[in-house]
Every structure is written in C-alpha cells, then in structure tokens.
Amino acid sequence: MATKKKNLKKSAKATAPQETATAQPQAAQAQAPQPDPTALTIADLRNLSNILDVASTRGAFKANEMAGVGFLYNKLQAFLAKVAPEEKPEGAGAPATAEGK
Numbered sequence: 001m002a003t004k005k006k007n008l009k010k011s012a013k014a015t016a017p018q019e020t021a022t023a024q025p026q027a028a029q030a031q032a033p034q035p036d037p038t039a040l041t042i043a044d045l046r047n048l049s050n051i052l053d054v055a056s057t058r059g060a061f062k063a064n065e066m067a068g069v070g071f072l073y074n075k076l077q078a079f080l081a082k083v084a085p086e087e088k089p090e091g092a093g094a095p096a097t098a099e100g101k
Helices: 002-031 042-057 063-083 090-100
Strands: none
16 A cells, blocks of 8 residues: 555656646736737738629629629728738839830
8 A cells, every 4th residue: 555655646746747837838828918800900901802893893793782882892992002002013113114125
C-alpha cells in the first residue's frame, strides 16, 4: 500500500504543472479582444458592390427594382470612393506610352 500512495503522490505532482501550463494560455485567450463577427469592412462593401454589378448584369432584378438597386449601387460607390479611394495600378503609365507609338 505504501507504494501505491507514493505513486499517487508522484502522479499528482506530475499532472499539477501541466494543468497550470494549459490554464495560462486559456486565460490569455480569454483576455484577448475578439473581432466583431458582424462588423463590415471596406473589403466587404467592395464585394457587395461587385455582387450588385454581377447580379444586375445577369438579370437578377426586375425592371421596377432597378432604380432602387442602381441608387444603392451609386451610393455605395460614392462611399467607397470617399473612404478608400482605389489604388491605381503600377503600370498606369504604360498604356499612355503605348498610345503615343
């Protein structure tokens, strides 16, 4: 019986540090701020703009719905232009020189 008690004490000591080691990362994860899954980003709004464009091109909207969709699309485009103007491609100067030839 004495050996069983010693083994139990050794196993209890061996597991104790492991439990605290795993508890510390969990505590750190709980303190880290989590991003809001419902937040909209500029990339989300660009994707929405692309979706509206593709859907209207494919005829997904009825004629009486086009005015509302167009109004929303124009409003979204104006917002995106104001908040995050699109970056011009690096080769923007290349077509101008090609035209001069």
